[in-house]
Amino acid sequence: LVVSDKASFTHILRLLNTNVDGRQKVNFAVTSVKGVGRRYATLCCKKADVDLNKRAGELTSDEVDRLVSILQTPRQYKVPDYFLNRQKDIKDGKYSQVIANSLDNKLRED
Numbered sequence: 318l319v320v321s322d323k324a325s326f327t328h329i330l331r332l333l334n335t336n337v338d339g340r341q342k343v344n345f346a347v348t349s350v351k352g353v354g355r356r357y358a359t360l361c362c363k364k365a366d367v368d369l370n371k372r373a374g375e376l377t378s379d380e381v382d383r384l385v386s387i388l389q390t391p392r393q394y395k396v397p398d399y400f401l402n403r404q405k406d407i408k409d410g411k412y413s414q415v416i417a418n419s420l421d422n423k424l425r426e427d
Contacts, residue, residue, distance in 0.1 A: 326374045332385060333417040339374025343384075346373035352416035353388065357400055361387045364394050388416060 330337040335350045347358040365383040387394050391414045403413045415423050
């Protein structure tokens, strides 16, 4: 891996209480967050206008913030309901994407 600017590269990125490998491409690195698959990660990267050819360690803090906000609240960014992993919740009937620690909590409640 050849990095043009070593000062801005982070080897381990912290996203949603998960350590993400900075050497992987962005859409594959985001899949290390529990509850995020490859297709959902690619869709969120495209919605956040993040270059899919970038490595995760090359992301700026602004790009990381945009990506995290889309991952947490996908319906505000017009992500289709069939992409979400919590469709028609048992208790309230809502559609949502459950990721990271909240996934464990939801599974424990069911």
